[in-house]
Amino acid sequence: MAQNYRRAKLRGKSFKGQDLTGADFSNSDIRGTDFTGAILKSANFSNAKAGLQRRWAIALVIFALLLSAISGLLSAVGGSLLGFILVNNHRENIYVVVVSLIVLSVFFIIIIRRSLSAACGFLVMAMIWAGLAAIAWAGIVAVAWAGVAVTSVMELAAVVAVIVTASMSVVIVAAGAVVIVGAAAFAGIIAGLLAVTVTVSVAGAIAGAVAVAAAMVNLTAGGVALLVAVAVVLLSAYVSCHALFGDEKQSLTRNLAIAFVTKYGTSFQGCDLTDADFTQARLKNTSFIRAILTRTCWYQAKKLHLAAVGTTYLDDLQLRELLITKDLQNKNLNGWNLQNINLRAANIKDASLIGANLSASNLQDADFSRANLGQTQLNKTDLRGATLTGAYIEDWLITSQTKLDNVKCEYIFMRIPTRENPNPHRLPPNWDETFKEGEFSCLFNPLSKIKI
Template structure:
């Protein structure tokens, strides 16, 4: 009598070598139990917790009585297929009979069956069914065309004969093929080659008998030949289905699901870290089971197990897990989540965009493998060999294990940069020393990458970043680096604590940046509209000033002009006074102070005034904040790579730094200075690496940060 362990706590218990045929382990807690060499045929582990259980060399599947029952079912369906095949041959044999009606009927059957078989073999049984339906529609259309000529009686008769012939052909063909395919699939899935041979022979024999008894003596040969051909083609579809032909995948799925009924059942069981090494798993139900890091190395007949809603639905994945050899193979976009590939050979394998979350590659060979864009969170690469691997934009975090990785160098780009052979090798020269590979990615493990593919609006960036800092006040966030990847792609790396919720931070920023970008764009549109309205006003002021100058130019005089301009394009209006000395016509025209600009406020003069309010350096040989900001201002003003708009933005940040330097101890001033430094870094990101401004900014900003106590 089968044993009942349902709902029991069997943690760590050993069942080694026992016969557990038909035993019930449903809902049992069987963590770390030992089932080595156990007969598990017909055992029920539905919803059981089997974490770490050892099933190596176990034999799962159907009990003998279940196998016999399924073989009988396959033979019954084979006989049914033979009957339909026989009738198909019988009706086609009409083509050899005397009489127009017989010939016409037989020819219709022959044409329809030929089309059906061609399409079924090339595109699948469902496509063949569609062809039958299309043929029926065409027959009706032809009849309607005949009726339009006035031959209504002929049209009705023709339509009736054609439609009956086509629908009969379709029904017999589809039913026969399906019965035979499922019969062969069942025989393959649950029994031996002998059972398959008997199944095919039975269908052939029945088809021959039906065709011979139904057809006339003169047509018997044709009927039998066509019935045999139909029967063999039906068996071929079943065989192709079990071989994994995607055109017949649904037949395979149905046959395996049916054949797994009564077999070993792991449905919805937790098999995390379980071991099925060299276990026999034919007719086993693994559907919806948790297969995280479950080991299937050298397991047998796994391709005949029911694996709905698991990574095993991909036959390429099954082959990899069983053989442990994926050298040079392509697994682009493959679902390998939780896969156990311990010690696997994946040299030169393409794992681009693969989902390897929670998978284990302990001791695996990943030399020259392509890991571009892989999702490797909580993935274990302990002691893996990764020399020459490409890790461009792979997604790893603190839960990714990189301990003791054997790696001499890696590449950060899948393809070389345009017109170069540079794939960003790391290290750039030489090789990693022990532990250096892991150290290289320690910073990556504690960062969130913010990727901008069309440049960055730094005002929107700062607004979004500050909001994310407030929303995640428990996590200390800081900008670690800004990288220009070319083609408008900018990557901002944000350092986060190891226990931070990176997904939430990334999502929060993207949402806030999108909203801030919309707000900035709306503000820009409003400013552009306001500027258009002021152009005429400023032009009129300029004309008036020229007329005043002409009147005063008739004699040499000194005039002090107080000019106050309102700049409505800026958030804050600034008033500026200018002293102008005007000489006679043909003589010098001098302006004291800054140049008079009636179109917009001179930002350079404003920056100069702000810097001049700072105290000079206390040591002659060591520049202070005042001298450093002057150098930065000069570098920006003399640069030819910045656009006028960006140069104005950069000078505004220098002004912000000068204002923050007046009282750097205040937290508000430090935030202002930090934002200004971030903006400056962003503005030079898109410049050529050899530009002098890039070098000056990289040299001066750390010194300025030090003076302001920003570290």
């Protein structure tokens, strides 16, 4: 007998590895619940509330604020070091600082225009550059010990020391900016845009305080520190917001933040969720990594974009939106892989599905009125109760395992219309006639071996 957890408070409970086939979790509170490896076939999670428990949400946001504050401090310190290099006002020092600021600017631009991974590659190169500079410095010192003119060696050593300091400052600022972006992103995934604003603001306040302190020692140093702090804050705000709202260029930031947060939320990792129902469930900060999602229902699921979905079909943003809304009317889905999904009672009127793969999908009660199903693969597809009136089914691929019981259809077209023949091979051929109840299912059942 299926277990009943309807409206139950299951926060932090563990159902790890259990067989919960057909269990009812509707309207239940499953925040922080561990279902890892459980069998949840046909389980009902409609209107369930998943994700982080409140204490974990608060703890992680506080951690993000602390991490952001420390990173803001480090970024401002790195900027201050660049500023203090200008204190002696040597021409070489000015060149080094200008080059360092250019490097930082390029780093920021790469994050915005390309991705965090590309920018991190650039950061690695900067670290290598700093390491080589340190090696060069050590070599010069070694030469000095060998008896080369002390004055010349000391001048060269001073220049190399400035280069090393500037290089490390660039690395510190860049690393701080990346950490602030990450902290703001995962705070936003937990608590929304307001958390992003607060997290970035904390980093900005700390960085600003350090810049003011540097300005009290040296105005130039404070000015450079403030410039760097403003750039880091603006970059962090821009990238974290874009990551939160699904910008593909910031997908790495977003995915890492979601992976970190969902470790403490509801876990469906490795679960068998075949035919499970998540209608109107709240799925923020929930993990579906390695889960079996065959014909799982996502109708009107909330915050699914903030769940960890791994390499499942939910990783496709367009497909995920279709599964949530079930509104495919007038969509061009030619050639799409739509097998093993749940579009029960979906609106698919006037859609084009030429060559699409709908095998083993649940399409019960879906409305395919006037849809183009030419060459559509429908092996093991459940079309019971679907409406196919006016659909075009030229070369559609149905099998003996395609379920056509109780299909609603007044007439069908066996060919795709052309300009010369806008009404190709209609069945029934007489425009005054329509199929009788059950006639379509009987006529198109492959086992009947009736040639059309």
